[in-house]
Amino acid sequence: MQRILTAEQDQILRRERSVLEDLRVLLVRLGATDDDVLLLKRAREQLDELFLLVIVGEFNAGKTAFLNALLGERLLPEGVLPTTSQIQVLRYGEHKSEEVPGDDTVVIHLPVDWLQEINLVDTPGTNAVIQRHQEITEHFIPRSDLVLFVTSAERPFSESERLLLQRIREWGKKIVLVINKIDLIEQEEELKQIVDFVARNSAELLGAAPRIFPISARLALNAKEQARQTQQKLEENDLWKRSRFAALEQYIRSALDAGERLRLKLENPLGIAERLCSQYQKVIANRRAVLKDDFAALDRIEAQLAAHEADMRRDFKYHLSHVDNVLYAMAERGDRFFDETLRIGRVFDLINGEKVRAEFERVVVADTSRAVEQQVSDLIDWMVDRDYRQWRDVMEYLQERATHHADQIVGRVGSSFEMNRQNLLASVGREAQRIVDSYDPQTESLKLAQQVQSALVQTAAVEAGALGLGAILVTLLHTTLLDVTGLLGAGALAALGFYVLPYRRNRLKQELRSAINDLRDQLNEALTRQFERELSDGLQRMREAIAPYTRFVRVEREKLERTNDELERLRRELADLRKAAARALPVQK
Helix, strand or coil: CCCCCCHHHHHHHHHHHHHHHHHHHHHHHHCCCHHHHHHHHHHHHHHHCCEEEEEEECCCCCHHHHHHHHHCCCCCCCCCCCCCCCEEEEEECCCCEEEEEECCEEEEEECCHHHHCEEEEECCCCCCCCHHHHHHHHHHHHHCCEEEEEEECCCCCCHHHHHHHHHHHHCCCCEEEEEECHHHCCCHHHHHHHHHHHHHHHHHHHCCCCEEEECCHHHHHHHHHHHHHHCCCHHHCHHHHHHCHHHHHHHHHHHCCHHHHHHHHHHHHHHHHHHHHHHHHHHHHHHHHHHHHHHHHHHHHHHHHHHHHHHHHHHHHHHHHHHHHHHHHHHHHHHHHHHHHCCHHHHHHHHCHHHHHHHHHHHHHCCHHHHHHHHHHHHHHHHHHHHHHHHHHHHHHHHHHHHCCCCCCCCCCCCCHHHHHHHHHHHHHHHHHHHHHCCCHHHHHHHHHHHHHHHHHHHHCCCCCCCCHHHHHHHHHHHHCHHHHHHHCCCCHHHCCCCHHHHHHHHHHHHHHHHHHHHHHHHHHHHHHHHHHHHHHHHHHHHHHHHHHHHHHHHHHHHHHHHHHHHHHHHHHHHHHHHHHHHHCCCCC
């Protein structure tokens, strides 16, 4: 920056550099695109460069002719076809020369004195068939300190020009409108209508009335050439007067004095920074919306697991009741057996104790152990199936989440946010899928049955040498009913008196029911303990499987909250800088 700054202006410049660097670092952390980070870096660097005056407009609006008129001679080629396919940066040089720093840029050095303070930029026409021309122009616009927008009096303020102006406005650029080719308009009233039309529409689009200069670049250049050849004063040349170029030239060379250029130079990076702040706050808002849905998804999964837990406990009681029913049926058979057997009419049968005990085991005990084993086996199969189905439901839900919002992520700006999110969901989903795919119901049922066996052995202190669940149940059943069957086989029942027999019959009924209740309690305790362990372990495995997803959502939300707060702080700082620059360098009237 060539101008000697006041202490206040120097402080503004230092603050602006600091804020721009803070924003650049923040955008890098947020995962901004390389182009946006580079744009901000270039905006900061351009604070120390010459004022950049960028000429934009549609092909055939006469931009190159305008520049030649401004320079005073035909230094740039003109034509009916698109002549500018690159960004042409015009800088001061003692001799005309060119250099090509990049594929899309050519730097032309010209011996024009006032280019020592201002760099001019000629851009490709924006409505040319070559789409690349428009992309080059729109990419360069953010770097400008002032935009001269050239439109043609033949077709002023076309729809494509309106769209381009809208994009320029979004970058917060100061715009000056130039209506070229007024020499093609014969009637002054018609020209006035054109100027009014451009003024009205541009003010509506830009939100403020821009400076408008109706000119004829062709007449202005011809006038300068004539004046140079005839040694005539330019202001006396008729073509020069008709060109109306003097007002625009005066604005560029005088109104854009050092103070005005400094003000625009300071405002240019602020506009870029404000645009990027707004853009990435939208990115954050979109990501927060995604995370809000992710939180809702986690809540739904947790609610689903809670409902699964409640359903399992409720249904377990139902399945456990089937085991109870088998034992209750045995108790009912025992009551009938004692009523039919322990009576005076069968006193001779009671003498043969072994026969009575054998009949008790055949009629009362019967296939109870097999029936209990079947019910326990059914209960185990039910537990395994429900666990499998719950894993499958979680897996399917996670797969749905993995593709949710895939077409709504504004934050795909080269960042790792959505990539991390999708990869994490895919990883969690793969783990759930792996568990579902490797789930073998037979193996799981066998494993759970073995655990139930161990629980029964520990609960009832049965010998561990039993071979299977059925054998353990037979042993447990006979151990529980040992006192009853022992009494039946003692042969002493036949010696009981007429009055004592009914009492002993009731006593045996009570002892049988008590023994069956003990057996039921032992079975219930073992099965319930194993059920609770399996249910708890299953839920824990599911929660551990989705824990990385849960942590990611929480960490990302906290990070986005901090980043958004920092962006908001920088927005306020940018607004303060804009006000400070306006106070230190008021707008020229």
